[in-house]
Amino acid sequence: MSGPSDFQPTNPALKWIERRLPIMGLMHSSFVAYPTPRNLNYWWTFGAILSFMLGVQILTGVILAMHYTPHADMAFKSVELIVRDVNYGWLLRNIHASGASMFFFAVYIHMFRGLYYGSYKEPREVLWILGVIIYLLMMATGFMGYVLPWGQMSFWGATVITNLFSAVPYFGESIVTLLWGGYAVGNPTLNRFFSLHYLLPFVIAGVVVLHIWALHVAGQNNPAGVEPKTEKDTVPFTPYATMKDMFGVSCFLLFFAWFIFYMPNYLGDPENYIPANPAVTPAHIVPEWYYLPFYAILRSIPNKLAGVVAMFGAIIILAFLPWLDSAKTRSSKYRPLAKQFFWMFVVVCIGLGYLGAQPPEGIYVIVGRILTFLYFAYFLILLPLLARIEKPRPVPNSIADDVLAKTGGKPAPMVSTVIALMVAGGLLLGGAESARAAEGSAKPPAQKWSFSGPFGKFDRGAMQRGLKVYKEVCASCHGLSFVAFRNLAETGGPGYSVAQAQAFASEYKVKDGPNDQGEMFERPGRPADYFPSPFPNEQAARAANGGAFPPDLSLITKARSYSRGFPMFLIDFFTQYQEQGPDYVTALLEGYEDKPPAGFNLPEGSYYNTYFPGHAIKMPKPLNDGQVTYDDGSPATVAQYAKDVTHFLMWAAEPHMEARKQLGLQVFVFLILLTVLLYFTKKKVWANAH
Amino acid sequence: MTTASSADNPTRRDFLYVATGAVAAVGGAATVVPLVSQMNPDASTVAAGAPIEVDLTPIAEGQDIKVFWRGKPIYISHRTKKQIEEARKVPVSSLPDPQSDEQRVKPGHDQWLVVVGICTHLGCIPIANEGAYDGFFCPCHGSVYDTSGRIRQGPAPTNLAVPPYTFVSDTKIQIG
Ligand code: FES
16 A cells, blocks of 8 residues: 555456556555565464454354344344354354454454554554554444343443443533433443444444555564565565465464354353343443453542543553653564563553452452552553663664574574463453352352263253253243244254154143234144243242242353352363353252251241352242153152253253354364465465575 | 735635635534434433332331332332431431431431432442441442442442432322
8 A cells, every 4th residue: 555556467457447446556565565574473463363353253243233133122032043043143143252352362462562562663653543543443342242132241231331421520421321312221222332333343444444554654563673674674465474374364263263163152251141131230240351451440440530531541541652662672572671561561461351350349459459550650650761771682783684593593482472372361261261250159069061072962861851840840930932842853952853842832822812803812832932931021920939030041051150260260261161050050959958057047938059149049949859750761859850951951042052063173174274284385485585 | 826815914715714614613513413412312211201100108117119210220218217317327427428318318208218229330230228337239349328328338429319209198209
């Protein structure tokens, strides 16, 4: 995008177009002939990864919008039905949801890279500021997208974040009402968030074009931090950078695919599998992991307005970086002090991320204040000071010299790369883990599940027995409104035939109508019907259950989680252990105690349960030995019932799990092959550049 | 081109420039009004925010109920003698948001506390009858309110809001 191109098409048709719209010349000079510094390391591929991720998010987002319903009453269900009914809907949703996390993961590396190598310094200030704008837009987009599924975290996240604006003096309340379009977060809020969530990515794409334009005017920075001087310092973008970026993207895809196929809920909050409820706040509201450091800053300031100002300030301050750091040497490679402080700053950011997920009490508040101070001190005190007092090491004369020195030298960058990757991984995982921590409940014992692990399959027998237990026991209070009778005959399900599913459905009475006489009537269920709820509405359910509302069970295994603690969550990540919900449900069903322990004050009308948060549950012990008859010879015990019904509920929560794992394996085989091929191709291409 | 249009020598053309610019700016600003105001609550939302009546008879002493008005939960609690005393005992000046209990209830109806159940920090729903002051406790960031709904501890800056309401009769209130 810099200057006129020397691109000369030979094909007459292309020539004709080129004279009228020189787009091929533009492309050629931007992405083919464009000179790239020879010494770029892999930190630079994150730019390409980000462009790729933006494309992925827009593509999957546009498709998901074709199936999503932006209405407060239907949003939650429509997301669940995308996952259940739309062909490959589960895949698209997983890509889009984990994709948001991947996008932020990549952008943080991209930003830290810029920070370390001084990519914000003259003449790249505008490039940097455009980057900060993109980051802000990403944050807004990510936040609004998180609201759309209209789960508990969506709703309360939206409430808490929009309420930040109530800190504005005098106009606060009116601004918040304006943002909501009502007197509380509600349908108008959801509608406008959907509209903006759809719009903003295109704005981001526009700013990205400016970002790349500015990049191509100033030229790329590089690890040595010296400008290219001669031909020898650069290589043409294609094939060199193209191949390297493609290899980088391919490696990144391997990482991404792990989440999509094997840990799709690892980065999300289980609370969001509970439909939004304006009357109850979750015990612990946490934003997505990528906002945690800023959330920690918000909370460590005891004053509401000052907290909000500090939080926004923490982001805006990045835009002033080019002027806060006036050091002449660009790359921290040659700045011994700056380098050390950079890593300390990384640790501060990760520390803030960790604190953002902790309850704001006791020691966490104090550490939070210290880290908040250090965060701002880095920009406002340290960087200006360092520029004055630090004695940088001599920088190489040219990029070519840098490359020569490196090929002869020790492989030091590798070590820092590995450390940095581990730290970054820790940030991602640490944030995720603590974000799903639930307090105040005893940790139930981990079970062995046939459906866990990379090739896990449901145990059909257990599912069929579980369905029986559900129907004879649980169904008298709990609904299963996201599961249709036809689902019973689907692959991956309990292994029913279509006729069996139909017969099963017809045993239910379903309310239908009005008929020609204008009356409601009851008819036998059909395969297309959903499992009915035993109560006509929430009030009736509460009246029949001593004020408690029995939750719908189709997502319950996904909505339950408890703190796994360090280092368990790391092990969970590699072993794909996601079965916290089913563990919780079995434990709950088996956890009844006739007598509460001494000193426990059991409220009237409650029962003691070891695993229920607070230990006082309104539901009487639902299962007793011998209550349901099994005809396959399995023991008719509470433990067996609990295990079976949990099998069934796990399937009800994610009917396409087996398809996900199967496709995941195929994708991995393909990606590994592609990555290996790309690696050798890249090596071959670069061989003549060294 | 002459120099006649320099600043110290205004001409008719300059005047026209300024006038056109000003009119265009007014038009531009006026366009913003509908564009921003469409975001405020729409007619149906406003209509749904009309006053509601609540019957107090079923609420026993020491109990509280939650009703919704304008999409916001409103707590109505029937306070016990002890709770009223607790609220009146505290020296008002010691409170972060000084307000006496008398200011927060209707005269002659001391036992009825009616507050918007939205934490004044970041908008969570506090839990009634919990926390160190026997009033409300917000689980989000730990704000604690007393039996008068006044902030006593935690990051919330102000007391729980008292919605506009009146006693229609001794056992009935109208909120809104
Ligand atoms: S919202 Fe209640 S303490 Fe923050």
